[in-house]
Amino acid sequence: MTPLLEAPLLEARGLVKHFPFRDSLGRARGAVRAVDGVSLSVPRGRVLAIVGESGCGKSTLGRLLLRLIEPDAGQLRFDGEDLLALPPAAMRARRRDMQLIFQDPFASLDPRMTVEAAITEPLILHKLHRGRERARVAELLERVGLRPELARRWPHEFSGGQRQRIAIARALASEPRMIIGDEPVSALDVSVQAQVVNLLGDLIRDLGLTFVLISHDLGVVRQIADEVAVMYLGQIVEQAPAEHLFHNPRHPYTRALLAAVPGQGGALRLLEGDVPSPVSPPSGCRFHTRCPHVRDVCRASAPPLSGASHLAACHFQDSLPAATPIREAAADARLTRLQAYFTEHTP
């Protein structure tokens, strides 16, 4: 096997999506430049995280990658095939390979469908396991850690964590090759979140899934991502293997984002101000209005995303002072042993 030479499962080039808006008289007033020239490769069997703050365009990008919305410009290839050229019927068939899990498990399940009906739907749609749908639903429920006899129940009878497991089972039903999770664990309490994060990790490994994790939570990203792309105002500012990005962030925005995560003994250097409006993003480098290292060239010209395996879009990425590294938590022997009980001894 030569994983480095293997073509990515999904490839996006120059994706653009603007949402025009009008005033009360119907006159065009501008556009939210939600995704503004994004190129991205999703390696096979790996977890790519797309991170950024609200309004950076990460959710829109997720929908573009699945062609749930049409881009204004750009190319999209899934397993070498030009997705944007597919007619509707062929695209529907292709969807079998690419599924989405949403943040809110209360909104993503139809309250009038039993769990069994919800999971059977994709089986019928894609003509899978014909004649043994019920047995397949039972298998899928067990796979996500739910008892098969729960199949006859209704969504409202389940907790948030259980509903997210059901949503995952439904996503797995069509035997997809890629799943995009848009903040899939953000609505869950910590103890339940850990269960679902562990479950996702197991499924990705056991089924060889390619997973795109859209998240604002850098702790969750650190836990499961192999590769990370950082977005700011509709563009990717940095993309690198996860451990590389966390330990050697090259873009000033990535550095500020990591420094702001609580739990590191107080923020080191705070970023001033708010994110500018995506309707009229700043000229040149979009981060220049908040960047501590800004110079004239940053206001005038947009830096390209450049580098070998660690890409960054900063004019000064090679000359910036070294980043303040994340201080790795010291392993506490007592705590580690006690916490292992939770995995080893189920009460």
Add this chain to the structure above:
Amino acid sequence: MNALEVEGLCIDFHTERGVLRAVDRLSFCVAPGKTLAIVGESGCGKSATALAILGLLAENAEVSGSIRLAGRKLTQAAQRAARGRELAMIFQEPMTSLNPAFTAGEQVAEALRLHEGLNARDAMDRAIAMLERVRIPEAARRAKQYPHQLSGGMRQRVMIAIALACKPKLLIADEPTTALDVTVQAQILALLDELKRETGTAVVLITHDLGVVRDHADDVVVMYAGRVAERAPTARIFEQPEHPYTIGLLGAAPRLDSRRARLASIEGTVPDLRDPPPGCRFAPRCPFAIAACAETPPLAETAPGHFAACHRAPLAA
């Protein structure tokens, strides 16, 4: 003297399906200028506790026990008089806490007119100074804007300006940064710390985020299903936790500063408080549970200032 003393607080909700005890015998105190964090997951009683201190619980709630603000017992009438003056609050969603029909400046000024008896012009001058103190750029111009014209971070700054305008003795902050982005969250929490140091206001910080607790709290109360699981100074909670729930929670929270083979996973879900398990409420999910856990464990001191409600505390690994 402590800014806040809560002693044996119980909160019962009378519902159509019976009585539900949301908070059971909660005690803690906060000194002036200190931050006490109450952490726990949904339904643990942390927000009900905040509302009980403020006197803002719904009609069907019954509160018993004692709450003292700077030594004075807080009755309902006292709560009403103290709210907005000695007793201030900020909530998670600044959009719903602010009045959309008034400008930011008017809302800060209102607090000053109401509680400090300032006239309209002096109140507005002080309001603008207050907006400057919470680092709103171009405060005089922003004071004339309405909430919808401000960003989420800016709105939470306005809320903080309103809350701290009258130098309260106690600030209740219920998930104050949960709706904000991480870079804005860092700004707001740093601002709260700074203002707290200046004014000597005590803070009760209610949060689910252990990272926020670690950086910003002096003491921590960990709640589970309406009861205190553990109470200790912050460093102690993170370095030498004794209650299995705290230990599990610390292992379950994903962290930026370590990638683990597997997160500690606390199996099962929180109990239904209409029908809680007998004895220790965490026992059904606890890998350390023993026969004694059928009896409710007392909140016992395991080290000076460190209390844990567990029959097995102190836990040896």
